[in-house]
Amino acid sequence: MKRSFFICLLLIIKQLSLDAQSLPLTYYLPDIDYDKSIPSPEELLGWQIGEWHLSHDLQQAYIRMLAEKSDRITLSEYARSYEQRPLVYLTITSPSNHERIEELRQLHVAVSNPEKADLLRVEDIPLVLYQGYSIHGNEASGGNAAVLVAYYLAAGQSAEIDTLLEKTIILLDPCYNPDGFNRFASWANMHRNTNLTADNEDREYDEAWPGGRTNHYWFDLNRDWLPVQHPESRGRIRSFHHWKPNILTDHHEMGTNATFFFMPGEPSRVHPLTPWKNQELTEKIGDFHAEALDQIGSLYYSKEGYDDYYYGKGSTYPDVNGCIGILFEQASSRGHLQESDNGLLSFPFTVRNQVITSLSTHRAAVALHDEILEYQRKFYQDAAREARAENRFGYVFGTDDDPSRTAALIDLLQHHEVAVHPLGEQLQLDGYTYEAGQAYVVPLQQHQYRFIKGVFDPIDTFTDSLFYDISTWTLPMAFNLPYTELPRAVKMEEALQNVPTATPQAPARSDYAYLLPWTNSQAPRLAYQLQAAGLRLKVATDS
Template sequence: MKNLLLSVLLAVSFTSLAQEKLDLNYYLPQNISYDASIPTPKDIIGHEVGEWHVTHDKLMFYMQALAKASNRISIENRGETFEGRPILLLTVTTPQNHQNIEQIRKDHVALTESGTDANTSSMPIIVYQGFSIHGNEPSGSNAALAYAYYLAAAQGPEIEAMLDKMVILLDPSFNPDGLQRFAYWANTNKSITLVADNNEREYHEVWPGGRTNHYWFDMNRDWLPVQLPESRARIESFHKWMPNILTDHHEMGTNSTFFFQPGEPMRTHPLTPDMNQELTREIGTYHAKALDKIGSLYYSEEGYDDYYYGKGSTFPDVNGSIGILFEQGSSRGHIQESENGLLTFPFTVRNQFTTALSTIEAAKNMREKILNYQQKYYQDIKAEASRSKVKGIVFGDSKDGAKAWHLAEILQRHKIKFHELANDATINGKSYAKGKSYVIPMNQKNPRLIKGMFEKRTTFKDSIFYDVSAWTFPLAFNVDYTEVSSLNNAGPEITSLPPMIGSVSAKSSYAYLFEWNEYYTPKALNTITQKGIRAKVATSPFTLEGKTYGYGTIMVPVQNQDLNANELHEFMQQVATESNLSITSVGTGLTKGIDLGSNDFEPVKKQKVAIIVGNGIRSYDAGEIWHLFDTRYNIELTKIDLSYLRSVDLSKYTDIILPSAYGNAIDKGNTDKIKEWVKSGGTLIGYRNIAEWFNKNEFMKLEFKKDTLVGKNINFEQKSDFRGAQVTGGAIFEAGLDLTHPINYGYKNTNISLFRNTNVYIKPDKNSYNNPIVYTNDPLLSGYISEENLEMLKNSVPFQVQGLGKGKVIAFTDNTNFRAFWYGTNKLLMNAIFFGELM
C-alpha cells in the first residue's frame, strides 16, 4: 500500500474547474439516477457545493431539510457547542430498518457486551462518518453536503441492498464553531476572479484561526479525555452504537496529496490488535481504487500513526472498531497554487466525497469479516482479563474528592463500570478515603480501554510520535492509585455519580476555615475576595478543635467584614455549595501551631488577571488557560491582544500570564512595557519557552542545560528521524515538592507528575529553598524521551520565581493545564496567582 501512487495528476482539470460553472455532477457517480423529490444542497443553501465555503448554519439547514424529505434519514441534536450551535447526527439506512432501529442497535451492541457467538450473517454493519474536526480543514464538511444528498437521493437496487445491511451515522461537522469561524474568513476574502497566489490574504487566517473550537482546543485530541461538549456528544453516540468503522476526514498542507490509513506500521499502539491494521489495509484498497478512478494522487503507511488513543482515528481501535484517518491537501480557501498544480476547493471536496463512498463500499463487501472481528475482539479481551493477576484498580485522593470525582466522570462517559470504596483503606502504603475513592474491576466489557487509560509505558518500537506518547490518567489527575489482586474493598457499583456537595459546619461568630487541597478552592477564594471579604492564608500548619490544617489553609474572620455574622454565614454557605467544599466554622483562634491571629496568616488580595494573546502566541496554551479560568473557576480573565497591548493601561492588573510563543512574537516596545509593569509590583507568569524569553530579556537570571548532540554515522535520509527522536512530544515525569513553598500549597504528597512537551531545562538555583519543584534523579514515569534529553531533565527544575523591582516573575517550563484533563497541576497556576507575592 505504501507505494500506491497514481502516475498522473490532472492539473488542467483544476484550472478548467476554476473557470467553468460548478455542478453537483462533478462529485456524484453518474451511472445511477437520483430522486427528484430530494432537495439538492443548492436548493437549500443557495450555492453549489464548493462554490463557497458552507457555514455551519447552512449545513445544519440542509441536513434538516434532507431528514424532512427522505425516509432514509433521521436527525438528532445531541447538544450544543460553547457558542450554542447544535451538534447534529444523521442516521441513514432503509425505511424498514428505521422502523426497527432500536432493536438493530441493541443486537449490534450485544456483540460487544457479551462476546457471544451471535450469527453475524444478516446483521447490519455500523459505519460512523465524521467530518472536519478542525474547522479550517473544511473540505470534509462541504463533502458531507454532497454525500448526504447521495445517500438520500441515489436510486437503484444496489444502494437499497447496501443500506439494508448498513446503518450510517453521519456527523456533518465535528467542530461547528471552528467551521463557522473559518467559513466566514474564506468567504469574506474571496474574489470574483479567484486568486491562487499563496500570498493572498484568503490563505492567511487571523489568529487564532478556525482550526480549534471556541476555547481554542484541538478537539481531535479529546476523544479519550472527553472534556468538551462536542466530544461528549460524539462519545455518547459511539458507545451507544459501537460502530465497526469510524472515519475522520481532515486536511493537511497544500503541497500534499491525499493520505488514508494505515499509518506508519511501527507507530501503532501495542494494545491495538494486528488484525485491526490488516483490515484497515484491506479497506485502503477500496480508497486506492476509487481515487485511481478520478485521477487523484495519494499515499498511505507513512507520516501519520495510530498511537494516541485520544485521536478520532485511533480511539476506535481500542474499542474493537476500525478508525480511519483521511488527510486531504488543503486549498485553505477557494483555489491555491501548489507543487501539484492549481488546487481548487471543489477538487479537495471531491476526494473527501469519493473516500466517503469507498468506505461504505468496503463496509458492504467486508461486512461479515468486520463484524466477526469486533465480536472476537471482545471475546479475546474478556479472556485476557480473566487470566490477569490484576483484578482491579483503586484510585482516589483522601484530601481532594473533586479530582477523583472528575476522573470517575470520564470513566462513566466511556461506559466503564466502577464501584465506591467500601471503607477507608490503606493499600500498599497509600491511604484511600471512602467517598473520595473508587474501585474499577478489570473483569468487565473493555479492560483493554481501562489499561489504555491507566497504564504507564516507557519502551517503544519507534522514537517518533505524531502526538503525545503518554496520557496516564491517574498521573494527570495527581490521584493515588493501586493495582489490586482482589476486589475486597469494592462497595456497591456506582451507576450514576452522585453530585459533589459542599457545606458549612455551622454558623460562626469567630472564623471560617477551609484547607487548600480540594480542586475548587481557587473558585471559592476568588468568590470571597471579589465580594470584598477579607481572607488570609496560613503559611504554616496548625491543629484546631481536633483537626489538623495544612499549608495554604484559608481563614475568613467574622469580625470587621462588610457583612454581619448572619450575612457572612449565608454567603459562606453559598461559596461552599458552588465550590463543592466543606468549610469549618470555629469559635476560637487558639490552636496548636500558629494561632489564627498570627502574622503567619498572610492576607490574600483581590486579583485581576490578564493573559496576552494574539499573533505569535500559542493558541492551544492560551485557550487551555482561558477555559480553566472561565469554566472551572469562574475567574474573570482579560484577553489582551499583542496588536494593541502598547495602548493598554496595565496598572489595573495584579497578574499577567504569558503562554508559550513563537519566534519574536513580543517586540521590544511591548517587552519594555511589560517589564515596567512588573517593576511596579505586578506578577508575571510565563510558560514553556517563555522561560528562555525571560532570561534573554533580563526578566530573570536563569541557567539552562543545552543539547550538544551531534549526528554521527547518520546519512541524509536518516536526518529527520535522528532529529525527530530528540523531540519530547508529550511524556510524564516525576518531580519532588517542597510542601512549605506557596507554589505547592494544597498538595499532600511530596512528589507530583508533570506533563512535559518541551526541551527547556533549567538548572536549579544554588539555594535549595528556591527550588520548590525539582525533577527526580529517575524522573520518567510514562512516555518517550531520548536518553540525551532524559539526562538533562534529571534534577533540573520546571519552576522558578524571582523578584524584579517590586514585582515577581514566575516561570513554568511545563504546561500545567494540558488539554483540560491535567487536573492534577491546575492548582500550580492558581497558587502563582493567589500567592505569588508570598514567594
C-alpha cells in the same frame, strides 16, 4: 517536449475553467438518477458546493431538510457547542430498517457483549458506520463534503445504494466542531475574490489567530476523545457507545503541499493493545480508497507519517473499542484556490477527494460486512478471556485531599462505560492508605478491559521512538491522584451509577469574612459563583 508542455497547459486551463464556473454534480457524485423531490445542495443554496465555504447554519439547514424529505434519514441532536450550535448525526438506512431501528441497534450492541454474541448471526445484523467530518474547523473540505454524501444517500437511485442501506446503518456526523467550522467559513468567504487568487501570500490563506481549528475555548477537539472535557466530545462519546459502530471515519486536512492520506499509518506506531487484525482490516478497507482515488487520478499515500497510538484521537479511540478507526488527511486549500508543489489546489478538488473516500468506505463496509462484525465480536470475547487470565484484580485510586479530582476521573471513566466501585475497606498499598468512602476500585474483569489497561498502565518502552504528537496519557497521573494495582480481590460496593458529590459542611457564621482554601480544584468555580452572586472576593497574601 512540446507535446508534454501542451498537455500540461491544457490541464491548467481545465482546472482554471473548473474554478471559474459552477461544477456539475457529477464532478463529486456518481452519474445516477436522483430523487427529484429532494433538492440537491445547489438547488437549495443557489451555488454549488466548493464555490463558497458552507457556514454551519447553512449546513444544518440542508441536512435538516434531507431528514424531513427522505424516509431513509432521521436526525438526532446529541450536544450543543459553547456558542449554542447543534451537533447532530443523521441515521441513514433503508426504510425497512428504520421501522425496527431500535431493535437493530440493540442487536448490534449485543455483538460486543461476550455473553450474548455467540447467539447472534452477524450476517443478519447491519454494520454500523460512523462518518464524521471537520473536527478541526478550518479543515473544511470534510464538512462541505458531508452534505454531498448525505444527498447521495438520501436521493440516489441505484442497486448499489439499495444494498448499502439494507446492509448498513450509517451515522453521518456532518460537523464535529461547529464553532470552529463557522469561524473559518466566515474568514474564507470574506476574503474570497471574484477572480480567485492562488498566491500563498494572499490574506485569504493567512488566517488570523486563533483560527478555526479549535472550538470556542480554543481546544483541539481531536485531542478530547479520551479526556471528554468539552460538550462536543461528551455528546459524541455518548453517541458512540449508544451504537458501538464497526467503522468510524475521521475526515481531516493537512499541509497544502501534501496529497491525500488514508489509514493504516506507520506499522511501528500502533498501540500494543490494538489487535493486529484491526490493522489488517484497515488495510483491506484502504484498498477500496486506493481504487476510488485511482479512478479519478488523485495522488495519495498510506502507511507513513501518521500513527495509531494515542487513544484520544478520532482515528484511534475506536480501535480500543472494537471498532476500526480510519483517518483521512486531504491537502488543504485553506481557502478557495492555492498554489502547491503539486499544482493549483482548488477547494472543490479537496471536497471531491473527501466525497470519493466517503463512498469508497461504503463499498468496503458492504464487501467486508461479515468479517468486520465478526472482528467486533471476537474483540470483546478475546478481551474477556484476557481479563480472566490476569494476575491482577484491578486498580484502586482516590484521595481525601481533593475529592473533586477523584470525582472528575470517575466522571471521565463513566463516559467511556467503565464500571467504578466504591472501596469497601481500608487498604494500605505502596505506602499509601486508601480509605473506604474516599477511594474507588476499577476491576479489570469488565467489557472495557482493554480500554482500562490503556489508560491505567504506564507504557515506557516503544518500538518506534517517533510519535505524531502524544505517547503517554496515564489518567490517574494526569489527575495527580494516587493509584495502585490490586493483586487480589478487595471488598467493594456496587458500581456507581452517578458521579459522587461531596456535601461540604457549612462554615460557622462570621461577621467579618470567610477563607476559601485554594487546594480544591473546584475553588475557582466557587469563586466565580460567589462573584456572580454579588459578593466581593479578596486574595489573602498572609497565612
